[in-house]
Amino acid sequence: MRFRHFLRIAGVILALAGAARAESVIEGHVVLPKTRTTPVVNKRYEIVTKGGVVAPSPPVAVVYLEGPFPKPTTTPVAQMVQKDLLFTPALLPVQTGTKVEFPNMDDTYHNIFSYSPAKRFDLGRYRPDEKPVPSQVFDVPGMVTLRCDIHEHMRGLILVLETPYFVTTDTDGRFRLTGLPPGRFKLKAWLSSKTTLELPVEVKVDATLQVNFP
Amino acid sequence: MKAFRIIGLGLLGFVLPQLAAQEFMDRLDEALTITLGNDNIRARLSGLLDLEQYYFTPEAPGLIYSGGHSLFNPRLTLFLDAQIGPHIYLFAQSRLDRGFDPSDANLEVRPDEYALRVSPWDDGRFSGQAGRFASVVGNWNTRHWSWENPFVTAPLPYENPTAIYDSEAPESIRDFTQGVIESKYEYIPAIWGPSYATGASVSGRLGKFDYAAEVKNSSLSSRPETWDATADGIDHPTVSTRMGFRPNAMWNLGVSASEGVYLRPEARATLPVGRGIGDYHQYVLGQDLGFAWHHWQLWAEVYEIRFEVPRVGSADTMAYYLEAKYKFTPQLFGAVRWNQELFGSVPDGAGGRTAWGSDVWRTDFAVVYRFTAHAQIKLQYSLQEEYGQESKLGHLMAGQFSVRF
Structure with missing residues (x-):
């Protein structure tokens, strides 16, 4: 009782x-x-030029x-999508220890890489239907600049923070x-x-x- | 020569520390991009600085023009890309270098490419383009820049001089089959580099197929001096096409064909009586393959080429290469390429046949390290053997430092 x-x-x-x-x-x-x-897409040697601009x-x-x-007890998961030859969102804040997935929603290859000290990686070329979705765990705080080895104009940023309390304006x-x-x-x-x-x-x-x- | 090296090393010394500040290059990129008219007009100036050092023995191979055993070749390339609304795209390229191909000549400035492209539909079904631009044939032209090409040099089909002499017709079969005996620059390869000739093209994609066709003022083997519309005129247009098939993002397969006149106007006086330069064509058939998966990339191109040679007949050659690239780490990658060109035979004038060139194979090895997304260094070693009437081995060591901005 x-x-x-x-x-x-x-x-x-x-x-x-x-x-x-x-x-x-x-x-x-x-x-x-x-x-x-606004970036200008280099289309000099593309046989197929899709209309529209990024x-x-x-x-x-x-x-x-x-x-x-405290650090998270389980691995948080976030996504940074490649769509219409852009990173979406272009700026992604995550807590240290977060796994970020990079799904390709375009009908062409992407090759995401980073030379930032906080995280160096190169996902290689991967298809839209690639399974499992390419991902990286971001375990060092700092700013990670993402680029695509195929599409020179693409830029993305992941801000790795030592806090679970953050928001994008x-x-x-x-x-x-x-x-x-x-x-x-x-x-x-x-x-x-x-x-x-x-x-x-x-x-x-x-x-x-x-x-x-x- | 020494001055060039000192300038090169100075630039290297100055540039390397700057490269550490990757953000500086990103800010420079933003500073070189302008937008006007509520974002409807966007233009970007970008560039590529290449500092190349070659060592070769016993002589300069391919389209490298030097009397010695080494060559320093600096190159600054500026690009302009402009988007006007969603359907009009303009691009231009200008270079400061010692010649279109590496040479020990003085520095010069050239406009190499300029074109206007109109893409009326958003789905990529059709684009029309006019100007001076790289050929639609094959797949190497789309990746011939130092930043994309894992090697310092081009594949063999694009840079191996043949016995074809474009400013004069051979006096006899014997004269023709002597091969490359005069200054190498008098001869032309099967395909000359990316062939920035002048003309118009159409291209597009229909489902898994893509197509491209162009009409230009000079043939695929024609030298850079003929690429400009004002050089040799447009009396003898070259027609080229490529049909591509992409079953998925991993594979890119294509077949190409081209037909055009390769002799220059000054050859007229040396032709058989009653013949014109328009009677002698270059025919090219090509097959290309591209494959990419994770850290692997593979390419291959095969070309079957026929030159109609005055007083000789048809001179055939087949040239191909296989190339593989693998990324070991995010910043380090290596590549290997096997190249070969085989020459057919022509009548020898005595009832038999004789080869019109020395068969050649070449193996290229390269390793590339990217310091940042804007700077890389490349080292290449090539071993080449001509194995026609007599065997001749050649070695090439090349280094290339590139800054992209």
Whole structure:
């Protein structure tokens, strides 16, 4: 009877804790850089020229909470797709230890590679229907620049972060980080390899914090 | 010569540290791209700097023109790619080098390619192109740049001089079958490099098949000086075509054919009475294969070529190569290529037949290391044997440092 009572109390505490986490929020706005230069596809020696031009995603930022957070107990999985000769999303934030899959949704080969110190790899040429989907585990924090050995104009970025609390802004720069733990942290906004803004924040239980990056 | 080497080493010394900053090159790339008219006009200037050093014995092989045993060959290539709306594409290429093929001549600047392409449909079923551009024949032309070609040199069919002399007709069969005895540059190979001749082409894809056809001002074997429309005129157009089949992304198979006039106008005075240069054609049949799977890439091309030679008749040759490339690590890859050219026989004037060239085989080995996505170094060793009337071995060592921006 006493044990059942204990379980009930523990359940309520856990539920309250979960609710508190779910309601601890940071939201705000990041001033984004100017629109990226639109790439020009080199089609000099292509026998088959498909009409249309590539339309890369507009710039966005990654906002994340920095702190001593535990590593994931299971391997998170994310995807970076190649579609219409572009990486989608063009910027992918992941937590260290995440496995990123690179499905090819075009009707041609891709050959994704990276020479970035945080992760050097070359997936080789792989077909649209390649099984298993080519993947890599990103276990070192840092910025990984992705390219395609076949399509020179393709660029993608994977931002490997030591935190599970991150979000990509929308194209207007708005963001909303939810499910945060209470405490004092640094809130960072990654805009480019040269620019990361940061602000100290205190996350309180069941509170929404407004933060704007100039 | 020394000055070139010093400049080359200086550039290498200056450039290498810069390469560490890959981001610098990416920013340069962005800086060299412009967009206008609400993104409807996009243009990009890019380039390729190649510093090549060759050592050869007993003499310069293929289309390398040097009297010594070594040659330093710098090359700066600038490309312009422009997209105007979704259906119009423009490209141009200009080079600063010591000749279209490596030579010990002085530096010169040339516009090598320029073309306008219109693709009315989005599905790639049809494109029309006009200008001066690489031939549609075969599959090497699409990957002949130093960044894509794992070797420093071209495959043998594209650079082995034959006994065909394009500015003068042979006086006799005996004169013709002496082979390459004068300055090598007087002779032409079966196919001269990517053949940036002037003309128009159509191309497209229909399901798993693709097609391309072109009409140009000079034949596949014609030398670079004839590629410009103003050089020898357009009185004798060359027609070439390629039909391709891609059962899937892994395979790319093709057959090509070409027919054109290979003699230059100055040969007219040396032709038999009543004949013109339009009476002597070069016919080419080609088969090509491309295969790629993970870190492997394979290519092969086979060409059967016939030259109609004044006072001789038909002179046939067959040239082919097989090439394999494998990536050992993300930055290191190796390649091997087997090349061969076999010559047919022509009447010897005494009732028999005689070969009109020395058969030749060549094996190329290369290793390439990419420092960054913008810089690589390449080393090649080639062993070649001519084994016609007398055997002749040749060795080539080549190094190439390339920066792509």
